[in-house]
Amino acid sequence: MLRSLAKTSARVPNLGSKVKFPARLKGTIVEKWADYWKNLFIDYKQMLIDLRNDIQDEPKKAFKWTVGLGMLYLLGKNNPDELDFKDNLKRIGNDIVMVSEPCQNPKSIEHLRFLETCYNAGVIHYSNLGIASIMYTSELNDSCDLYKSQCKYLQPSYFSFPSRIVDVGFMGRWWNIYIKTSNYDVN
Incomplete structure (x- = not known):
């Protein structure tokens, strides 16, 4: 999964340069909407790359966080009502x-x-x-x-x-x- 993420990160900038808006859509809400989603995707992509690097740099810390969040999820799931x-x-x-x-x-x-x-x-x-x-x-x-x-x-x-x-x-x-x-x- 981490390798496919690295390959995807190389493809996204090329995809953004290939997509061109027609002249009639420039400056409209459609272009702003597309820019918003493109920037949001770039932000999440960068966050996942940073997460991958942090996991590779400190695997014990990542394991502790994963176990802790998993335990919180299980405790919340088994919470009686x-x-x-x-x-x-x-x-x-x-x-x-x-x-x-x-x-x-x-x-x-x-x-x-x-x-x-x-x-x-x-x-x-x-x-x-x-x-x-x-x-x-x-x-x-x-x-x-x-x-x-x-x-x-x-x-x-x-x-x-x-x-x-x-x-x-x-x-x-x-x-x-x-x-x-x-x-x-x-x-």
Whole structure:
């Protein structure tokens, strides 16, 4: 691929000198449009040539960048969403129902009841951060129209936000619900 790029870079200047506009199109928007695309192609061609030279000069650095960008892409691709959270919550709830009440872990049951209460009240929210996701609670429902929900002095501070985080989704899994309900049948 790098060799074909080098051959292409030699052909482009010759192609630009061979293409001539008729006299009636000179100075019109068509010529300006063609010049724009020609200059854009030349800029990208030069960028790819510089990239090729950088890769050849420092292959370890290029490998590190490639692995890092690949990992960011995979983390973003495997980032769980709110539907995954709800599905996980329902699946674990169905599994816990099959266990007799004396054998259930009280901490798991308490956490699931808290999440169900938050969903019923409409105070649980989802936020996508690109490579990770968070589920957090607010004090009031979005449809609530009380004075407390509109007054900026009564809004929660940014410092209280970490305490309102319910779960963190990363690498295709919601970790808090996984940790708190992994031993749901152990009392």
